[in-house]
Amino acid sequence: MLSPDAIWLTIAQGVAQHVRLNAEALRPRLVRHTGREAIKVDWLGELPTTHDAWRDIIDAFREKVAEHTGPGLARLLVCDFSTSTDVDRIASEIVLMDAVSPYFDFFVACVCGIPEVTLTGTPEDWRKIRERIDVIEELELRQWARSLKPIADEFVRASEGRPDVAMWRRIYKPRKAYGWKRITGWVARLFPYVKSAGTVSVPNPLLALRLSQPDDTGSPNEWYNGPGIALEDAPCGPSSMLVRVEDLIGGRTEELEASGGLMGIEQDEHGALRPVSAYVIRRPEASILDVADRIVREHRYTVDERDPLRSLVAGTAEQIALAERIGTATLAFSGERTWRLRGRRDRELVDVKLSDGTTELIQRWLDLPNGLFLAHALTRKGSAYVLGDERFLVRPPPLEGTDPVTGLSYAHPPIEVWPKRLETTQWAQDVPVVGSSLAAILLHALEHDGELPPRAPSTLDDHAVIPIVPQREPPARDPRSA
Numbered sequence: 001m002l003s004p005d006a007i008w009l010t011i012a013q014g015v016a017q018h019v020r021l022n023a024e025a026l027r028p029r030l031v032r033h034t035g036r037e038a039i040k041v042d043w044l045g046e047l048p049t050t051h052d053a054w055r056d057i058i059d060a061f062r063e064k065v066a067e068h069t070g071p072g073l074a075r076l077l078v079c080d081f082s083t084s085t086d087v088d089r090i091a092s093e094i095v096l097m098d099a100v101s102p103y104f105d106f107f108v109a110c111v112c113g114i115p116e117v118t119l120t121g122t123p124e125d126w127r128k129i130r131e132r133i134d135v136i137e138e139l140e141l142r143q144w145a146r147s148l149k150p151i152a153d154e155f156v157r158a159s160e161g162r163p164d165v166a167m168w169r170r171i172y173k174p175r176k177a178y179g180w181k182r183i184t185g186w187v188a189r190l191f192p193y194v195k196s197a198g199t200v201s202v203p204n205p206l207l208a209l210r211l212s213q214p215d216d217t218g219s220p221n222e223w224y225n226g227p228g229i230a231l232e233d234a235p236c237g238p239s240s241m242l243v244r245v246e247d248l249i250g251g252r253t254e255e256l257e258a259s260g261g262l263m264g265i266e267q268d269e270h271g272a273l274r275p276v277s278a279y280v281i282r283r284p285e286a287s288i289l290d291v292a293d294r295i296v297r298e299h300r301y302t303v304d305e306r307d308p309l310r311s312l313v314a315g316t317a318e319q320i321a322l323a324e325r326i327g328t329a330t331l332a333f334s335g336e337r338t339w340r341l342r343g344r345r346d347r348e349l350v351d352v353k354l355s356d357g358t359t360e361l362i363q364r365w366l367d368l369p370n371g372l373f374l375a376h377a378l379t380r381k382g383s384a385y386v387l388g389d390e391r392f393l394v395r396p397p398p399l400e401g402t403d404p405v406t407g408l409s410y411a412h413p414p415i416e417v418w419p420k421r422l423e424t425t426q427w428a429q430d431v432p433v434v435g436s437s438l439a440a441i442l443l444h445a446l447e448h449d450g451e452l453p454p455r456a457p458s459t460l461d462d463h464a465v466i467p468i469v470p471q472r473e474p475p476a477r478d479p480r481s482a
Contacts, residue, residue, distance in 0.1 A: 005079045005083055058093045079092040113172075125159075196361075242288070347365060350363075363375055368452075374434060379463040379464040383436050385441055394423050
């Protein structure tokens, strides 16, 4: 069987061979430039490896060749018969690229970025958000509202079909700078506070800048290290609270945990990502209030009412509830083994190295026997209590460098700050996760003579490192639509 595609591909390859052999003689008829020009196609994601990906890339090259040579040559060489399949068309487009290869160099740039944003809802919905920002400004949130107002105004304009494209290009980065782990665009201004010392309690530093800052100066090919917030410091996870339910009919009281907010990401068949909201009402693994009552009855504890730091509401619902009842505590078990619950002033911060080259900050909450300690981490998966070893703790290295004015070298010891900050030589892959509930861990220790609860084979690295998910390819197109 012979198809039109087979015959035409044979002829087209002959045309390509002729053009390559007579490139300069045919140049005035095919292109309008001298020498060689670069044709580049941007690909959103890592190195393409699938048929669908390369189909789209080769199609894009054909369109760019047509922009340079006019549509005639592409129409002449590309298969577009009733029998043509995707494979036939792609093969003929490669023949087209071969024919013009004396005039062009072809490049594929694998890039990261946001190709497009789709807004749902109506303009009236977005106007409601804008009006509500005027109200929250009255809650001593003037600086945050100053950033939110122009952002909300743009949502209104875009929903009406009048987007400011330049502003949307600044959503994550102020310019085309490599490096995705520092957010510098306006989307970071949706957070009034960012994570520090294990809690989301530090004012967002971007809010002190004008919306146009950081600006777009600098080389487009350099790694960006200017003002912004680290990706791991952006708030993640739901809001949660404890609810004490009094069942007057059944005559019992029960403590429930309510969690709600944005809890996930959904990807549709076209590869588009959408935040997903959800809520959960559940019985916690243990009641932190009951655990606190038991510690008060059975063990030594202190409450320092004069400590002004106790008024700082920061931490998980469990941590806040426990801090309201207990300052420090010593839990005594058999064999003179003790667990020591640290007070707020004594909770050291420890930097742990992750496998992706970044670090995760953990906060030391409990000292255990044999030099072990239990620390809290606020990771991308939520709260996690991990088991550290103080034998691996070290002070941060001294600050070293060269004075830019005098040219003299200097070395200063680390500045003493509160809370005390240390580093560990343990890698996060070697730091096991004990659990997600402080109440459950403490209750297990109280009921099992100071033993840690059994744990799944999970590490801090598993909870903290953001996996690189391969881009989902778009669905295959009908060849007849080409």
